[in-house]
Each structure stands twice: as C-alpha cells, then as structure tokens.
Amino acid sequence: MNTANDSIQVIDEDKVFNKKLSSYLSQYYAKNNGGVTSSEDGLNYHIVSVFGSQSTGKSTLLNHLFGTEFDVMNEAQRQQTTKGIWLAHADTIATTGNVNHAEGNNTGSIFVMDVEGTDGRERGEDQDFERKSALFALATSEVLLINIWEHQVGLYQGANMGLLKTVFEVNLSLFAKNKQKCLLLFVIRDHIGITPLENLSKTLMDDLKKIWSQLNKSRETENSELTDYFDLKFWALPHKLLQQDNFLRGVAELGDRFSTPQDLFLSEYHRHIPIDGWSVYAEQVWEQIELNKDLDLPTQQILVARFRCDEISANSYEIFIEKFDAVFEKDNNLELNELGNILRELRSNILKEYDSNASRYTRSVYLEKRKILSNKVDLKLREVYSSSLTKLSKSAIEKFNEEIVKNKKSKNIGNFDEVLTTSYNEALNFFLTNSKLISIIDEDLDEENFYSSTKELNQLKENLSELMKQQKVKELENMTNKIVKKFSSNFKETVVNILSNPTNDSWDQILSDFKKLSSSLLSKYKKEEDVYDFQLGFSADENKLTYDNILKKFWLKFDEIIHDYLTEDTVLNILKNKFETYFKYDENGLPKLWKTTSEIDSNFVEARSKTLDILPILSIAKLSSNVEILPDIDIAHDEEDFSSDEEEDFEASNGNNTERSSPTHKHHRFSHILSFKQQQSILQLFKKQIDLTYLDAKRSIIQSVTS
Ligand code: GDP
Ligand code: MG
Known part of the structure; x- marks a missing residue:
C-alpha cells in the first residue's frame, strides 16, 4: 500500500491517533495565512469529510476536487486502499476559471478528511469503525460529502442507507442539546443524465426523511426534523471513465462552489476551535469515542480551551521569566521610575502575548487561565516591587532623621513637636511619591492587589511613630536634665550661703528661694495656673506627669544638697566659726579685749549658748513657724534605704515639740538632717x-597681768 505524499493519517487502522497532526495543521494553516497560526483568530479554515461505500471513487473525487493525493485503488488489484482516516490540505481547488480566486481564497485553508469506507458486508469490526468514524467526522467537519452511485438512489435497502442511518443516529446523540448544524452534500456518481438531478434529489430526500422518521428518538428529539440538524445539498457527476471531460467539468463546477464564500461553507457549521487547538480537540473527541463515552462537545471545547490556554500560558510565562532574569540577574541599581517602567512593561507585554493566542478560546477558560498566569507573574514581580518598597521604607526613615536635624534649625518651626510632625510628614510623602513610581496599575488589578503598598506604608507609619516616641523621650530627658542641672547649681549656692550663717528663718528663706527658682525655671512652659505644656505634643495628663517628675527631681536635689552639705564636719565647722565670732568679736565685728577673767567667763557662756541655738536649725529643716519642710510631691520611693533605727533615734532627740504637717514617716528623712x-x-x-579656746583666752589674760 502506498501512502500519499502530502497527506497525513489522523487515525490509523489500529485506531491510534496521530500526534504529528498538530504541526501538520499549523504548517498548512500558516501557509495560507501570511505565516501565522493566530491569523484571523486561527479560525480561517474549513474541515470537509467524505463518506461512502468502498470503491465508489471517493478518493478520486477528492484528489480532483482539492488537489490532494489520497491513494486511489489500482484497477488491476481492486482492494481497499484507504485505511483509517486521512487528512490533507487542499492545495489547489478545481475551478472552471469563472471564479475570482482572490475572492476564493477568503474561504481559507480547507482540510479534507478521507474516511475509510465500508464494503457493505455486515462485518462487526467494520460496523464499529464505521460508527466511530461517522461520530468523528460529525464532531469535527463542516461539510460531509456523501458519495453514492446513481443506480443506488431509491434503493432504500442499499448499503448507503445503512450508513446514513448511522450518521443520523450518531448525530442525534451528539447534537441533541446544542443543534450544531452541518452540510450533507450528496454527490451522485456515474450520473447518466436521463433522470434530472432534481428528481434524484427528491427521491433521496424522501428516503432520508423515511430513515429519519424510523429512528429511535429520545423524548427530547421526538419532534425534531432532519433539517433541524442538517442542510442538504445535491450534486451529480458523470462517469469518470466514460465521460471524462464532463466529469472534470462537474468537478470544476463543484470546486467553484467550494471557493465561493457563504455558499457551501456557512459560518454556523464551523466548530470555532482555533487551528492550533484543533488536533487536541480532535484527539480528545477520538479518545471519548474510543472509550465509548458520550460525546459532549461543549465540554470537549472547554477541555481544548483548558489544554491550549495552559500551553499558551506556560509558553508566555517562559518568555516572561527569560526577560525577567535578563533584567534582574545583575543587581543593577535602577532608578525607581525606570524600574517602574520595566515592571509595568514586563507585565503588560506578557499578558498581551497570552491574550493574542489564548483569547480565541472559550472566554471563561481563557480568563480563568489568564488570572492564574497573571498571579504567577505578579508573584515574581512582587518580589522586586516589595524589596524596592523595603528599601524605600529604609530611605524614608533616614529622611525622617535628616529632617529632624534640619527642621530643628529652621526658624519657621516652633517647638520640637512640630519638628517631629513636619519630619514625619516629609518622610511619609517621600515614601508615597516614590512608591507611586513603581506602582503597577492595570485594569485586571483591583485596588488591594499584589502591588498595593498599604502594608509597607502602615509598617512605615508604625516605625516612624515609634521613632517619634523615642525622639520625644530623648528630648524630654535632655530638657529635664538641663533644667535640673541649672536648678542644682543655683540652689546649692543659695543653700550654702544661707546655712553657713544660719538664723531662725533660714529654712523659710531656703524654701522660698526653692519655690522661686523652681517656678522661674518652669515659667517657659507655664500656660496658666497649674497648666504646663512642654511643647512635645503631650496630652494634658502627660504634661502634668512631666511637670511632677521635674518637680520631684527638684525636691530630690533639694534633699541631696542639704544632706550632702550638712555633714557632721560641716556643722561642727559652722558652729566653731559662729562661736569664734560670738566669743571674740563684738557687734561691730571688732576683736574683743578682755580685762578680767570674769568678763571672759560671761562672754564664753553667752557665745556658747548662742551658738548652741544654731544646732537645731542645722539638724532639722523646719520653718520659723515650727513646721517641718515637706516635699509637696511624693519622693519616698527613692529613700527606701533609710533605716528606721535612725528615724527612731531622731524621734528621741527632737521629740514631740515639732509639729508635722503630715503624719506619714515617708518624708522624715528630708527634714531630719542630723540624728540625736x-x-x-x-x-x-x-x-x-x-x-x-576658753583656756587659751584665760591663759592670755593671765600672761598679760603677770607680765
Ligand atoms: P474509494 O475507495 O471510494 O476511495 O474509490 P477510489 O477513488 O479508490 O476508486 C475506486 C475505483 O473506482 C478506481 O479504480 C477508480 O478508477 C474508479 N473510479 C473513480 N471514479 C470513478 C467514477 O466516477 N465512476 C466509476 N465508475 N469508477 C470510478
Ligand atoms: Mg479511498
């Protein structure tokens, strides 16, 4: 057996589907369509099949009509030639020359299927294949040529009628739900010419209707007409050997009709499977037929769409990855707007690539697969986008710190709180403007998509707020330290001045100076009575806390200063100095000259008693009103190390004669300076x-008397 040069076996005698079909179709489709399979959405093609008994000249007809080279039976051997199903591209369509072929080309690529015929014997094997190939042809073809001898027309019991019954039955099971129409083109062979085609057509029509009426129909299809499913047309050809010229002329006239748009090929016959998906579709159809499953063609179309859209998507993604790697392999530091352009281009190009090939398939499937592809692409692009946002956040924080330094120096910005707020806003603006440069907006992306920077923005806001808090704490610390330091050095001087020359109202002076100094140091922050604002954007409560804290620090310093200063040594020295002054100098500060020892005695007693009056003043911080000084703020917890022994000891010496404004023991240490x-x-x-000193004085007077 010979194989035709330029045809391809779709299904072989073992009923196996040929995997090479796809490239064959693409190649020939592209040849007719400017080199691309996606031209005209890949739908600019037709499928024609031929049916009929064995050796009725089917292959001969196709070869003449479509310029194919299907095997034709050798007269001498007379055996079946066509096995299985063959397909060939119609290279040259026969023509009488009357047809404008530029127009004729509009019919697109015609692919012709030559289906193995039966020889009319009732062989089980043959019947099975006949039924399967009928199913296959009906599921795929727009036009079915049915080859029949003239002398068989009207022979209702003839072999062809069995075949037609099969075709009809199969058709009903296939297209009951969706009425996919196709054209049955009867070609009456060896037409002698005595009976006009019209009459033959009518006879055939009657037979076909009879067959249709006798079919076992389901309730669904009970009332359906033959013409609901089929358009019927008839053509007659003279005997090829006896009337060769007339035969060729008939073929050419038929060729004219195939070349004429909207004549034999109506768009409603087309299955709308893009050519690059046709072999997948055909294979699936064949698989279902082989498995004896119900052929649900819409489902098959969806399966094809899935298969092809997956393929196209994978292919597009590969192209995308190649481009992506080429750009991002090197760690090149791209400007943000340049990066944004690249990201947007990569995305839109790859979707365009996908769309151009996949949009021809079932829309829902095409869109579903597009979403999957774009998600994959977005995942990849998001890596870059998100690491850029991270970098941007870091820069924004740097910017924030820089702005603080800058704004602190600015004369237009009043206080530190404003410095922080301005810097915060500038840092956020910086992030927002720059993140816009790399943002990706596309019609298929909703607002909260992969490329939203909301998460990063919120994180940045959080980080900046935390930094602002830290900055405030630092600023507050600095401010407090400065004030307390100023207070400390000023107040120490005051205390030493007053206490080195103690009087009854020393502590009144000290307390009043303390109050004056405290309020003058805080006056800058005073808004109104008892209301302070430390200009750090604090709430009223926070300001109050800060105020209390500073005041507490003042009191602690007060406490520290008096306790540090009034040590036993210092107090002894103060007493000694005071005594010396009282004893040796008169009211005018002039040294006394003693004449008698009794003078010395009385002076000594007076000076001693005056000096001893001072000791309680230096031992306890008590006002002239006999009230102990108490911090008006709780500073207790800083004095926990103060032992209660010492306190009792103090009680013993200072006893009940002192009034205390508070019964608590917490503040005792503050006023209690020296223990008993x-x-x-x-x-x-x-x-x-x-x-x-007394002895020295006595000795000096005795010496002066005796000398
Ligand atoms: P197929 O089996 O239907 O494909 O038939 P073939 O095309 O192989 O032809 C079978 C035989 O019929 C060959 O010997 C052809 O020469 C012959 N043949 C072809 N066309 C005609 C025709 O129009 N009339 C007659 N009587 N024989 C034909
Ligand atoms: Mg043949």
Whole structure:
C-alpha cells in the first residue's frame, strides 16, 4: 500500500491517533495565512469529510476536487486502499476559471478528511469503525460529502442507507442539546443524465426523511426534523471513465462552489476551535469515542480551551521569566521610575502575548487561565516591587532623621513637636511619591492587589511613630536634665550661703528661694495656673506627669544638697566659726579685749549658748513657724534605704515639740538632717574645741597681768 505524499493519517487502522497532526495543521494553516497560526483568530479554515461505500471513487473525487493525493485503488488489484482516516490540505481547488480566486481564497485553508469506507458486508469490526468514524467526522467537519452511485438512489435497502442511518443516529446523540448544524452534500456518481438531478434529489430526500422518521428518538428529539440538524445539498457527476471531460467539468463546477464564500461553507457549521487547538480537540473527541463515552462537545471545547490556554500560558510565562532574569540577574541599581517602567512593561507585554493566542478560546477558560498566569507573574514581580518598597521604607526613615536635624534649625518651626510632625510628614510623602513610581496599575488589578503598598506604608507609619516616641523621650530627658542641672547649681549656692550663717528663718528663706527658682525655671512652659505644656505634643495628663517628675527631681536635689552639705564636719565647722565670732568679736565685728577673767567667763557662756541655738536649725529643716519642710510631691520611693533605727533615734532627740504637717514617716528623712547621736557627737567635739579656746583666752589674760 502506498501512502500519499502530502497527506497525513489522523487515525490509523489500529485506531491510534496521530500526534504529528498538530504541526501538520499549523504548517498548512500558516501557509495560507501570511505565516501565522493566530491569523484571523486561527479560525480561517474549513474541515470537509467524505463518506461512502468502498470503491465508489471517493478518493478520486477528492484528489480532483482539492488537489490532494489520497491513494486511489489500482484497477488491476481492486482492494481497499484507504485505511483509517486521512487528512490533507487542499492545495489547489478545481475551478472552471469563472471564479475570482482572490475572492476564493477568503474561504481559507480547507482540510479534507478521507474516511475509510465500508464494503457493505455486515462485518462487526467494520460496523464499529464505521460508527466511530461517522461520530468523528460529525464532531469535527463542516461539510460531509456523501458519495453514492446513481443506480443506488431509491434503493432504500442499499448499503448507503445503512450508513446514513448511522450518521443520523450518531448525530442525534451528539447534537441533541446544542443543534450544531452541518452540510450533507450528496454527490451522485456515474450520473447518466436521463433522470434530472432534481428528481434524484427528491427521491433521496424522501428516503432520508423515511430513515429519519424510523429512528429511535429520545423524548427530547421526538419532534425534531432532519433539517433541524442538517442542510442538504445535491450534486451529480458523470462517469469518470466514460465521460471524462464532463466529469472534470462537474468537478470544476463543484470546486467553484467550494471557493465561493457563504455558499457551501456557512459560518454556523464551523466548530470555532482555533487551528492550533484543533488536533487536541480532535484527539480528545477520538479518545471519548474510543472509550465509548458520550460525546459532549461543549465540554470537549472547554477541555481544548483548558489544554491550549495552559500551553499558551506556560509558553508566555517562559518568555516572561527569560526577560525577567535578563533584567534582574545583575543587581543593577535602577532608578525607581525606570524600574517602574520595566515592571509595568514586563507585565503588560506578557499578558498581551497570552491574550493574542489564548483569547480565541472559550472566554471563561481563557480568563480563568489568564488570572492564574497573571498571579504567577505578579508573584515574581512582587518580589522586586516589595524589596524596592523595603528599601524605600529604609530611605524614608533616614529622611525622617535628616529632617529632624534640619527642621530643628529652621526658624519657621516652633517647638520640637512640630519638628517631629513636619519630619514625619516629609518622610511619609517621600515614601508615597516614590512608591507611586513603581506602582503597577492595570485594569485586571483591583485596588488591594499584589502591588498595593498599604502594608509597607502602615509598617512605615508604625516605625516612624515609634521613632517619634523615642525622639520625644530623648528630648524630654535632655530638657529635664538641663533644667535640673541649672536648678542644682543655683540652689546649692543659695543653700550654702544661707546655712553657713544660719538664723531662725533660714529654712523659710531656703524654701522660698526653692519655690522661686523652681517656678522661674518652669515659667517657659507655664500656660496658666497649674497648666504646663512642654511643647512635645503631650496630652494634658502627660504634661502634668512631666511637670511632677521635674518637680520631684527638684525636691530630690533639694534633699541631696542639704544632706550632702550638712555633714557632721560641716556643722561642727559652722558652729566653731559662729562661736569664734560670738566669743571674740563684738557687734561691730571688732576683736574683743578682755580685762578680767570674769568678763571672759560671761562672754564664753553667752557665745556658747548662742551658738548652741544654731544646732537645731542645722539638724532639722523646719520653718520659723515650727513646721517641718515637706516635699509637696511624693519622693519616698527613692529613700527606701533609710533605716528606721535612725528615724527612731531622731524621734528621741527632737521629740514631740515639732509639729508635722503630715503624719506619714515617708518624708522624715528630708527634714531630719542630723540624728540625736550625730548631734551628740558634734556637741562633744564642739565642747572640746571651745574649752580649748576658753583656756587659751584665760591663759592670755593671765600672761598679760603677770607680765
Ligand atoms: P474509494 O475507495 O471510494 O476511495 O474509490 P477510489 O477513488 O479508490 O476508486 C475506486 C475505483 O473506482 C478506481 O479504480 C477508480 O478508477 C474508479 N473510479 C473513480 N471514479 C470513478 C467514477 O466516477 N465512476 C466509476 N465508475 N469508477 C470510478
Ligand atoms: Mg479511498
């Protein structure tokens, strides 16, 4: 058996589908369509099949009509030639020359299928294949040529009628739900010419209707007409060997009709499978037929769409990855607007690529697969987008810190809170403007998509707020330290000045100076009575807390200063100095000259008693009104190390004669400077010292008297 040169076996004698069909179709389609399979959406083609008994000249007809080279039976051997189903591209369509072929080309590529015929014997194997190939042809073809001898017309029991019954039955099961029409073109062979075609057509029509009426129909199709499913046309050809010229002329006239748009090929016959998906479709159809499954063609179309859209998507994604890697393989530092352009272009180009090939398939499938593809692409692009946003966030934080330094120096910005707010806004603006440069907006993307920067923006806001808080704490610390330092150095001087020369109202002076100093240091922040604003954007409560904290620090310093200063040594020294002054100098500060020892004695007693009056002043911070000074703010927790022994000891010495404005023990340490024991030891040392002074004085007067 010969194989035709330029045809391809779709299904072989073992009923196996040929995997090479796809490239064959693409090649010939492209040949007719300017080199591309996607031209005219890949739908500019037709499928024609031929049916009929064996050796009725089917292959001969196709070869003459469509310029194909299907095998034709050799007269000498007379055996079946066509096995399975063959397909060939119609290279040259026969013509009488009357048809304008430029127009004729509009019919697009014609692919012709030559289907193995039966020899009319009732062989089980043959019947099976006949039924299957009928199903296959009906599911795929727009036009079915049915080859029949003239002398068989009207022979209702003839072999062809069995075939037609099969075709009709199969058709009903296939297209009951969706009435996919096709054209049955009867070609009456060896037409002698005595009976006109019209009459033959009518006879055939009657037979066909009879067959149709006798079919077992389902309830669904009960009332359906033959013409609901088929358009019927008839053509007659003279005997090829006996009337060769007339035969060729008939073929050419038929060729004219195939070349004429909207004559034999009506668009309603077309299955709308783009050519690049046709072999997948055909194979699936064949698979279903082979498995004896119901052929649900819309489902098949969707399957084809899925298969092809997946293929197209995979292909597009590959192209995308190649381009993506080429751009981002090197860690090149792209400007943001340049990067934005690249991201947007990569995305839109790849979707265009997909669309141009896939949009021809079932819309829902095409869109579904497009979403999957765009998600994959977005995942990849999002890596770049998101790392750029991370970088941008870092830059925004740097910007924030820089702006603080800058704005602090600016004369237009009043306080630190404004400095922070301005810097915060500038940093956010920086992020927003720059992230816009790389944002990707496309009609298929909703607002909260892969390319939303909301997450990063919120994170940035959070980070900046945290930084603002830290900045405020730092600023507050600096401010507090400065004020407390100023207070400390000023107040120390005051305390030393007053206490080195103690009087009954020393503590009144000290307390009043403390209050003056505190309020003058905080006056800058005072808004109204008891209301302060430290200009850090604090709430009223926060300002109050800050105020209390500073005041507490003042009190602690107060406490520290008096306790540090009034040590046993210092107090002893103050007493000694005071005694010296009282004893040796008169009211005018002039040294006394003693004439008698009794003068010395009385002076000594007076000076000692005056000096000893000072000790309580230096031992306890008490106002002239006999009220102990108490911090008007709780500073207790900083004095937990103060032992209660010392306190009891103090109680013993200072007893009940002091009033206290608060019964709590917490503040005792503040006013209680020297304990009873400390006072005793000072007194002891003091007495020793003044006794020596007394003796010295006596000795000097005795010397002057005796000398
Ligand atoms: P197929 O089996 O239907 O494809 O038939 P073929 O095309 O192989 O032809 C079968 C035989 O019929 C060949 O020997 C042809 O020469 C012969 N033949 C072809 N066309 C005609 C025709 O129009 N009339 C007659 N009587 N024989 C033909
Ligand atoms: Mg043949």
